[in-house]
Amino acid sequence: MKNRLEHKGYFGSVEYSADDDILHGRILNISDIVTYEGQSIVDLKENFTQAVEGYLRMCVELNQEPDRPASGRFLVRIPPELHRDAQIKAAQENSSLNDIMTKALVTFLRDGHTA
Known part of the structure; x- marks a missing residue:
């Protein structure tokens, strides 16, 4: 429910x-x-x-932009080593860091893993 x-x-x-x-x-x-x-x-x-x-x-x-529930952008603070590893993985896959992080988040949400 x-x-x-x-x-x-x-x-x-x-x-x-x-x-x-x-x-x-x-x-x-x-x-x-x-x-x-x-x-x-x-x-x-x-x-x-x-x-x-x-x-x-x-x-x-009122000629104003309506507030949206989510902008599609958020800041995540992670250890520098993890950041570096993600950049390397993105480069290896000829992809962007955004694409790598989006795939990781989709997998996390789909599979229901907990941090």
Whole structure:
């Protein structure tokens, strides 16, 4: 079971408030705060979709780039020896360091290894 929603690459949380007897959530992994709620799962899903669409429309109206959950770039600090070995491996395979690291991350996530 997963407790998140997805629409156009945006993910939303699914929460329950016992005090208010309502489902609610927010768009995850963006700096802007966008929330939604619903009386049922169907309502929550619909309101999440409307929240994403409304957020994207608002960004167009304000002439600003919408925040994205992931940019595709992240900085990883590793030991210099490992960095060197990865560069050597990339050169041996006539590939880039980005390609080598992408393959390694895909393998890690697919196979479910833990660090």
